Every structure is written in C-alpha cells, then in structure tokens.
Amino acid sequence: MTVTRGLEGVVATTSSISSIIDDTLTYVGYDIDDLAVNASFEEVIYLLWHRKLPTQIELEELKSQLADNARLPKEVLDHFKMYPIDQVHPMAALRSAVSLLGLYDQEADAMDEQANYNKAIRLQAKMPSIVAAFARVRKGLEPVEPRKDLSFAANFLYMLTGNEPEAIAVEAIDKALVLHADHELNASTFTARVCVATLADVYSGITAAIGALKGPLHGGANEAVMKMLTEIGTLENVDSYVREKLEKKEKIMGFGHRVYRKGDPRAKHLREMSKKLTELTGEPHWYEMSTQIEAIVTGEKNLPPNVDFYSASVYHSLGIDHDLFTPIFAVSRVSGWLAHILEQYENNRLIRPRAEYTGPGMQKYVPIGLRG
Numbered sequence: 001m002t003v004t005r006g007l008e009g010v011v012a013t014t015s016s017i018s019s020i021i022d023d024t025l026t027y028v029g030y031d032i033d034d035l036a037v038n039a040s041f042e043e044v045i046y047l048l049w050h051r052k053l054p055t056q057i058e059l060e061e062l063k064s065q066l067a068d069n070a071r072l073p074k075e076v077l078d079h080f081k082m083y084p085i086d087q088v089h090p091m092a093a094l095r096s097a098v099s100l101l102g103l104y105d106q107e108a109d110a111m112d113e114q115a116n117y118n119k120a121i122r123l124q125a126k127m128p129s130i131v132a133a134f135a136r137v138r139k140g141l142e143p144v145e146p147r148k149d150l151s152f153a154a155n156f157l158y159m160l161t162g163n164e165p166e167a168i169a170v171e172a173i174d175k176a177l178v179l180h181a182d183h184e185l186n187a188s189t190f191t192a193r194v195c196v197a198t199l200a201d202v203y204s205g206i207t208a209a210i211g212a213l214k215g216p217l218h219g220g221a222n223e224a225v226m227k228m229l230t231e232i233g234t235l236e237n238v239d240s241y242v243r244e245k246l247e248k249k250e251k252i253m254g255f256g257h258r259v260y261r262k263g264d265p266r267a268k269h270l271r272e273m274s275k276k277l278t279e280l281t282g283e284p285h286w287y288e289m290s291t292q293i294e295a296i297v298t299g300e301k302n303l304p305p306n307v308d309f310y311s312a313s314v315y316h317s318l319g320i321d322h323d324l325f326t327p328i329f330a331v332s333r334v335s336g337w338l339a340h341i342l343e344q345y346e347n348n349r350l351i352r353p354r355a356e357y358t359g360p361g362m363q364k365y366v367p368i369g370l371r372g
Helices: 032-038 041-050 056-068 074-080 090-104 113-137 152-161 167-180 187-196 202-213 221-232 235-247 267-280 285-301 307-317 322-346
Strands: 018-021 024-027
Touching: 024 032, 024 041, 032 167, 032 267, 041 056, 041 113, 041 152, 041 167, 041 322, 056 113, 056 152, 074 090, 074 113, 090 113, 090 202, 090 322, 113 152, 113 202, 113 322, 152 167, 167 267, 167 307, 167 322, 187 202, 187 322, 202 322, 221 235, 221 285, 221 307, 221 322, 235 285, 267 285, 267 307, 285 307, 307 322
Parallel strands: none
Antiparallel strands: 018 024
C-alpha cells in the first residue's frame, strides 16, 4: 500500500458538483468569478442541487420553499436557553441544534429521494435561523421571526439584528455565501459523504460536517484572522508582528491552501468588498492592515491569501460578532454539503480506506500478575 498523509492528491470519488482545476474553481462548470459577480446565492443553491441554473419560475419556487421552512421549532429555541451561554461557541450550538432538528422531522429517517430533498430544503432554510437565533438568545434578546419578503442574505441579517439591512450589507453577505457554497472534497464535505455512505440520515451527515468545519484549520480560520488583526491593532505594528511570527515559524492564518498553488480565486472578491466596507464604516485600517500583511507574507513565503483572510474584515465591518464567522461559513457551505450528500445517495458505496500498521509485531498475552 502507498500511504498519503492527509489523503493529499488522492482522488476518492467522482462528482459533478464542483471542480478545482489549474487553480480555477467552478460550480457545475461555471467559473466562480462569473457566479460571484452575477449570481444570487439562491441561484447557486439550485445550481448545486440540480446541476443547472434555474428558470425564473424554478427560482421563485425555491425561494418560496426556503421562506416557508425558515422557522425553527419552539423546542430548538427553548434548548438554546438551557446552554451555558458563557461557555458555548456558536459552532457547538449550531452542531447541537442541527442534530436536535432531526428529532422533530417526521421524515428524518426516510431515505427515498423526495424525502431527502425535503430535508435539504428544511436544513438550508433553517441554518441561518439557528445562527441568528442563538446569537440573540445569548445576549438576552428574543429571536426575530424570518420574513418571507426578503432574500436569503437579507433575511439572515434581519434575523440577526432585528433591522432591515442596507443594500451594501446584503450584497456583501450574498457574495460571501456564493463564494463559500462548495469547494470539492474539502474536509467537512468529505466528512459528510463518509457519514452518509453508511446510509446514515441527512441530519447525521450535516452534523458531522459541522463538527469538521469547527476546526481552526478549516472553517475557523476567518475568526482567527480577525483575532490576529485585533492583536496587531494598528498599521504601524503590522511589520514587526508578522516578521516575528515568520521568524518563529508560527502559522499566519488565512494564507496558503492545500489545493491552490497560485492563489485562491475567491479571495479577490472579498478583498474588494473589504475595501469598500471598511471605507464606508470609517475603519479603513482593517483593510490597510490586511493588505500590508498580504504583501509581507506573500512576498516572503510566496503564500497568497485564501478566502478566509478578507472575509474576516468583511464580517467585522458588518458588525457581526467574531465567533459567528464560522457559523456563517456553515450557512453557506450547507448548500454544498447537501448537494454532495444527495449525490452520495444516488450511487452509494461505503467509504472505507485502509491504514498502514506501524505498531509492534505479533505479541503474546501475558497474565496480569507476570507483567513488569
């Protein structure tokens, strides 16, 4: 057997959902640059699930289905109030809430195609409701009911703040959701496919994926980027801070990628949005600090920024709590997880790799009284 640590370069399955070829990311053959500029997140959801862009009628039907399923069961909202609020990270709350949702879905264990699609609609619709509700409950505020007249992105911001969001904020969130929707066999997506390949239900697959996304080497990177920017504080401190990190060979979050070599194609879109938003909020130093960090790290280590790097200052400029950055990632990525789960069910085979054994050779059992 040939051992490949981290499965780097190993092709584990075939998929028609997304691809990364020569540093170009596509969803069902559409370049991410094209989609980031022109498509809404709802269109991208439909594209990932149906492998085609929707007609106007199909898009309106999807929007209606999502709006009709956005409300959370009272039991889930009540459950939030039982959490030790000062100890619970929102990703842990999200993971628990998604698992809990499965208890209140009569189709949770049904495995026919229509039932699984129905569950996909419910989960996609409820993810932003979960994140927004928990964010408010932990501050002693009541959850805000979703509205059926708002877009997916606008509704999320509305439920989070209680106020109808400005157009620039909706544009920023919608663009971020499009950019994060899918990314081939990343760690959380692979986790979801491994889970449902056992014929576990959709809720189990999404709960497993959230657990994988929670780690700082995957979804948690943008939260870590904002922590770094906050620690640096001012533009004048960037050079000494970054160079000290590099000298100590410490990881600088938001740079490099396992798959991309020339750079993450998604990063430039959030870079532009970061510049625009930080100027509007009167805090351009967040963008300026980020570009200076990029210049040093890319210049010294030839590591370009990834999608997490500039998403940090974008979300911060929207007034979003830093520990909600990764849950917002999940609000988007669940569209890709669900696409992969449905695809896995279509032509399922249990995912069961092997491991090269490196322990001791054949040993004989020794009675406990004779062990040294």
